[in-house]
Amino acid sequence: MDLDESYVDDRRERANEPLYIPPIAAEPTTSINLAQTLFQPSEFDESLEDQLAQSISSCDRRHPLVSTEIPNVFPHQYDKNFLILTSAGKPIYAMKDGDGTIAYMGVIHTIMNYFKLKEDQDLRCIENGDVRFAFLDREPIVLVAYSARGETSNELFSQLDFLHSYLLSSLSERQLSKIFSKRQNFDLRNFLESTDFENLDEICSLLCERLYPDALLGALRSLSMKKSHRAQLHEAMSQQLTKEKDLPRGTLLYGLIVAPENKLCSVLRPKGHTLHTTDLHLLFCLIFHRFQNLDDSQELWVPICFPKFNANGFLYGYIKFLPKCNSILVLISAQKDAFFNLKSFADHLIKDISSNGLLEEIHKAKGFKISDIPAPLVHHFIYKSKKHVQYVMPELELHSDTEPEQLIELERKFMTYYQQIHNSVVRDDGLAFNKSCLNFIRWDSDAIEPSEEPIAMLGLGWITPKFELYLICNNGVDDKHVIFESAKRIISWCRKHESRLFVNEGAIF
Structure with a gap:
């Protein structure tokens, strides 16, 4: 299929600009009419194999780490x-508690x-x-984000709202208001547990250091199965x-099976109701951070406030690791004395799905690789289905001797690419420029050392009423026609x- 030249506008390419992308995204270079776009799968063009091989020919084949293929074009400062x-x-x-932090907070106040x-x-x-x-002023709490990474205001507000939601999940809005109504200068640090600060550290690490597009996209990552x-x-x-006789109607509000890396596997929910993505993000983060050392013989009963569901009250979660698959069963109830009822439900459910071989199938569900898709010259992508409010992305292909520090650096690099691609198709308020x-967005730089490759990175962001697609190409790719065809594939x-x-509708009752 020939690509209409009207899809591509080369006037805004950044070939001669510095590496740093301005914080405020420029208006998109291309607007499209979906009615003109054909989503029929194309035949794989064998001639593209040579282009793909050429784009990665300079990689160190002794250590085929993905980080050696995708350069870091973002300043270390x-x-x-x-x-x-x-x-x-x-x-x-x-998050970074230096000597002058308290003084900064005084100035901010x-x-x-x-x-x-x-100014009123x-x-x-x-x-x-x-x-x-x-x-973000959420009296009696004030939250501040400082960033030199080119993030939009809306993105920073979303991250601050996530942190504020965590505080509410631990204390509830009613309890916070009660504390500060008595003493406005109350020191909340003396009221929070040490685990609360550890959880805040973990959330900040996800937002700043890891490949965690959940907050950026406002979506959940699903398990391919x-x-x-x-x-x-x-x-x-x-x-x-239906069979559980010891479970009175209304005792169980929600049921979830969550796979490692915060992947949603299945959901049990009442008809017409669902939990907000922010509440689920918090739940998944807390489970895999606080309870990661549990084994399948242990179970927990945890009070938790879901601020988007009801910021003034607590629900109660029964949490149990499933045997053989490292996934977690979560049952949510509004009744604080429902532990044994939910335990009975969980035991019978686990026995049933274990005898059917479904636990083994959950364990074997490993996602997919970019090589599974005939998309030439594309190195990695994120696809979000707006109907499901979920996203998928290929697994990162790493060398077996990759160190944890290398993995963190790699994820931070990928996340920065995706942040800037996303910000090139949305306004500062988070809304897309068009429906x-x-x-296309480029990052270019000449090689500093003779042994280094020149940097010529190309990314694509595509937003429609039905989906969002963000992709990163191999270094050296500049053929927009081929990339657009790969995006359609x-x-x-x-x-x-x-x-x-x-996960479509889930199990509905």
């Missing part, structure tokens, strides 16, 4: 921090009060060159709920395997 304080200026938490008194409005954002400060196996799993959950838009492949990639 990028910095970021999160600060949390009370409305009275008392410090609560800082003064500036925010000035705006309230003089809340301070939202301050920009100073490449640095952006975002302020055969349609028939997932249907059997949901049927087993529904049947067990359907497509944009990815979309066609994801739609063809939709029932395997995403």
Whole structure:
């Protein structure tokens, strides 16, 4: 299929610009009409194999790490921090707690009060060159983000809201209000547990250091699994709920099976109701961070506030690791004395799905690789289905001797690419420039040393009412026609395997 030249606009290519992409995304270079786009799968063009081989020919074949193929074009001086304080200026938490952190919080408190008194409005954002400060005032808590990574204001507000939601999940809004109504200068650090600060560290690490697009996309990552196996799993959950005589109606609100790396496997929910993605993000983070040392013989009963569901009250979660597959069963109830009822339900359900071989199928569900899709010259991608509010991406292919530090550096690098691709197709308020838009973005640089490759990275962002696609090409790729064809093949492949990639309705009662 020949690509219409109207899809591509070369006027905004950044071939001669510095490496750093401005914090505020430029308007997309390309807008498309979906009616003109054919999503029919194309035949794989064998001549593209030579182009693919050429694009990766300079890789070190002794250590085929993905990080040797995708260069880091972002300056090392990028910095970021999160600060949390009370409305009275008392410090609560800082991701990077230096000697001057408390003084910074005092200055922030003064500036925010000035705006309230003089301007009669809340301070939202301050920009100073490449640095952006975002302020979120959720009295009696104030949250501040400092970033020089080119993130939009909306992205920083979403991250601050995530941190605030964690505090509410631990304390509830009612309890916070009660504490500060008595003493406005109350030091909340004396009230929080040490595990709360560890959890805040873990959330900040996910937001800043890891390949964690969940918050950026407002979606959940799903576990790729055969349609028939997932249907059997949901049927087993529904049947067990019907058979369980010791479980009064209304005791069980939600049931979830979550695979490692926060992947949603299956869901049991009431008709017409679902939990907010932020509440599920918090739940998954807490489970795999706080309870990662549990074995399948242990079970937990944990009170947790879901701030997007009800910020003033607590629900109760029964948590148990499933044998043989490292996944977790979570059952949510509003009744604090429902532990034994949910335990009985869980024991019978686990016995049932174990005898049917479904536990083994969950364990064998390993996702997919970029090589599974005929998408020439594409190194990695993220595909989000808006209907399911879920996303998928290929597994990173790493060498067996990759060190943890190398993995973190690799994930941070990929996440920065995706942040900038995403920000090139959305405005500062987080809304897309158009209902359907497509944009190519380039990063270029000459080689500093003779032994190094020149950097010529190309990325693509594509947003429509039905899906979002973000992809990164191999270094040295500049053929937009080929990349656009590869993008259509990815979309066609994801739609063809939709029932395997995403959790559809789940088990509904």
